[in-house]
Amino acid sequence: MDSEPPTDERTEAFLGLLGEHEKKLGIYVTGLIACPQDAQDILQEGKIIMWRQFHKFELGTNFPAWARKILFHQILSYRRQSKRHPSERLSDRMLELLSEESETAIREQRWIKREAALKECVLKLPDDHREILQMRYRDESSIESISHRTDRTEGAIYRLLSRLRKNLFECVEQELTEA
Amino acid sequence: MNPDQKNRLLELANGHIEQKLSADEISELEALLDSSAEARRIFTDFMHDHASLHWDHISATEEENIEDFEVYRPSRLPSLPQLLAAAAVVALLALVLIRPEAAPESFATMETTEAARWESSNLPTGDGSRLNAGELRLSEGLATIAFDSGATVVLEGPAQLELIDSMNCLLKGGTAVTEVEESAQGFRIETPRANVIDHGTRFVVNVDPRSGATKTQVFEGLVEVQDPSSDESVELHTGQRNFVAGEGLGEVGDSPEEGTWSSREDKLIREGNWRTISTAYGDGTDGYVHTFAPADHISNELLLIKNGKNSARMPPHRKAYLRFDLSRFAPDSIEEAELSLQFTPTGWGLASLLSDSVFEVFGLTDDSGDDWVYGEADWETAPGNEGIQTGNELNPEKVVSLGTFTLPRGAQSGVFQLDGALLTQFLNEDQNRLATLIIVRQTSENEAGGLVHAIASKRHPTLPAPSLSVKLR
Incomplete structure (x- = not known):
């Protein structure tokens, strides 16, 4: 499956879902990383990963939840590459707690x-x-x-x-x- | 959480947003968030407000994108796969995945404009617009640009200014009156010939758009004028001025009461082997002839051109006439030639009724017609036009076509040029050294009421007159 190029229908489905949820995903990332410019970079990288992984996504299931998982990993790796010392930012463990809180807020439609x-x-x-x-x-x-x-x-x-x-x-x- | 703890949490969250927290404050925030689920709830919501503010404000373009994508939602348009070529989908995907260029940071504001008319600028020109790096082309009027550094530049049209950053700009032509606050000392205006560096003051810089010659005059304070080729510089104090034209820096002198800031272009301008004259030079002149026209649709300052739609009655046609005085150039001395015409909008007629407009330039070969007089020549008597009823033709026995140029649909301003062997040959062969050029629009309007095009004449107060540049052998 990995080697098989996605069909046009699949590409359109991806574009449709991304278009619909992109802003919300951007807000999710910005809430966790604080700096909007960093968030835009992360979202951009995340979109490419999402496209590469899209064959694993089952149409009809929850796309934004799937995308947020990818983005959360992107946030962690982005922070690791950052030149800032780890003591100058919240811990990875805290970020996970905050991400869980975000998931709750989204689930509750808060x-x-x-x-x-x-x-x-x-x-x-x-x-x-x-x-x-x-x-x-x-x-x-x-x-x-x-x-x-x-x-x-x-x-x-x-x-x-x-x-x-x-x-x-x-x-x-x-x-x-x-x- | 008690109110004090909550206040402290929000304060730290704000520092977190601005990335201003020290390592100690980070630990304090982490401990607070660790202490209670409520703290994490508050913090997450606070951060969410921040994120929404950002994404809602920048979404002007994002939303446009989203609207574009809506049609691609399979649920809405199930038949789309058949309609879309595979290539289009791939192109769209590329558009989504390619990193958009970061929005350029703005560093100045278009504070006010007065009677301003703009040419194709790549920056917004409305009052209050934020400006980033780019070029402003003001064809007339005044525009006040406030740099965030504290420098204020009043641009007097016609002028061309490139904004570089909050401390630097490049004046390519025209006049800029500059006032610099203490915070912006060191503010720099580059010109093609000089760097003018301010040391807290009010001054004016003028640049000749053709030669780059730079005049600087200080009203108050201290300004440094540098020659970028030699790093030499002179200081100008209150009331002093300097003129950089040829090699090196000019003398420092006292300011006249009323300086001359705009060249009248009635001179022959030399640059290497090139010579430039305008229709204002020597015995040159310009004008236009017309069939009937609405009484208020006439102009002394503009050369109007129109090829009306032919119908039962004669539509309003207009043709432009230029005469250049070639007396300084011997026959056969010209190697290359270039005609430059400054187009400018008239506001008459509708641009949408025209497609791309092709203009044809003719040379009058019948030298006996070269003595036409501005204000007297009319449609029936203009040389080469005798007996002609159409907007795009001339008497083929008296004129020769020298070539065409095209204004894209909707374009009404900018400099358009014609060069080529035919023009050079015509100028070389002209016997009385007065060359009359006639410009007509070949493109007719799709229906009556189409646009009237205009070229700035030698009587235009601000825009450059039609000019002819020739390279001598």
């Missing part, structure tokens, strides 16, 4: 409501705060570059982002309890 609430909460932010978030998340600007653009110190931007993330988290929790 994040579907959460994403809707998050959108609401972002809309409630004052314009200048939303702009800072946009710079960080949409433009992928560094804290240094945001500090130049807004004429504030890097420390101030770091603290502001920290506060904004915390406020959003609390706003989402609030929305979810009220709902």
Whole structure:
């Protein structure tokens, strides 16, 4: 089977499934690795592995769960290749616990409501705060570059982002309890 | 978890996102997460919010991709395998698996634009747009670009500026007035002839797009002008200026009250064996003739060209006339020649009614017609056009075709050129050393109401006039 090239139907099935789930998979990886740029690299490598392994995937079973297993292994190997010292990151064991927690959240469909609430909460932010978030998340600007653009110190931007993330988290929790 | 622990957890999670945690803080976070399932729940959800913010914001392109793929979902379109060639599927797969190029990092903002008209720039030009490395081509108006470093450049059209990073740009032509805050000291404007390095100041740099000659004038502060070929440099203080044109750096002098920043192009420009003249040089001129046209669809500054759709009544046709003064070039002295025309949009007529537009350039062989006068020549009397009723033909006894060039469908601006042996031969053989060139559009519109094309004339306040470059033997 390994040597047999996939048929067109199989290729289309792969493309269809990937298209449908890619963003969710990206969110899963980013949640575990924290740095969005690293997450994009991992997802990219993961997609190639998924394609190579796709003959092992049984159509009609849970594609995202299958893909997450591949991605989790990619995360671990990506971390091992990283130049950062192991003491500068969470342990592999902790990452496994966190991945299990993610699986729980997905199984319980906890994040579907959460994403809707998050959108609401972002809309409630004052314009200048939303702009800072946009710079960080949409433009992928560094804290240094945001500090130049807004004429504030890097420390101030770091603290502001920290506060904004915390406020959003609390706003989402609030929305979810009220709902 | 008590509220203090929760606050600390979120604080550490934020540091984790920004990758700013020390080894001690990592251990503290690990211990907190180890201590309770609730802590892991909170942390995972917090990280999920962060991830959603990222993926929802960058998804503008991702979602487009997803929409593209939707049609390939087998459940929706079961008959697709038959419709799709195998090659298309493989190509699509390659598209998905090939690593997309990382989004280039932006480092400047298009702050404001005033009466700006852009040519094909590869950067966004809307107010507030974020800019990364790339080129801006401003054909007229003003554009203010704020670099994240603290430098602000006001570009005066026509100008061509390449953004390199937050501390460097390359001015290929035109005028840039620059103000640099302390944080951006060392901000550098490269030109084809010089490097202008700022040391905290307000100054203006102007570059001649043809020769690269660089003028620098300091309003306030200190600027260094470097000759990149020799590493020599001069310092300019408040009120001083410098002009780099030929070899080496020019003299440092005092600024005039009102400098001349835009060359009028009525001169003969030399560069090696090449000489360039425009229709503004000597006895040259330019104009256009037309059948009837809506009263407000006329222009002094533009040379209009249109080949209307023929119908019962005569449609609006327009043909452009150029005259170059060749008196400085002897017959048979020209080895190569190149005609350059700056097209610019008119806003009249619809581009979608035209396919790719082919323009044909004719040379007037009947020298007795070379004395046409701008403003007097009209459709009935223009040389070579006497008695012609169509938008694309001329009297074959008086003109010779020199070649064609094509504007792709939708393109209305940019420099388009014609060269070749026919043009060179025509210029060499011209007896009275006044060469009249006539430009018509061979492509007719698909239905009435199609686009009017325009070339900047010698009277255009900002765009370059039609020009002829010749290489002498």
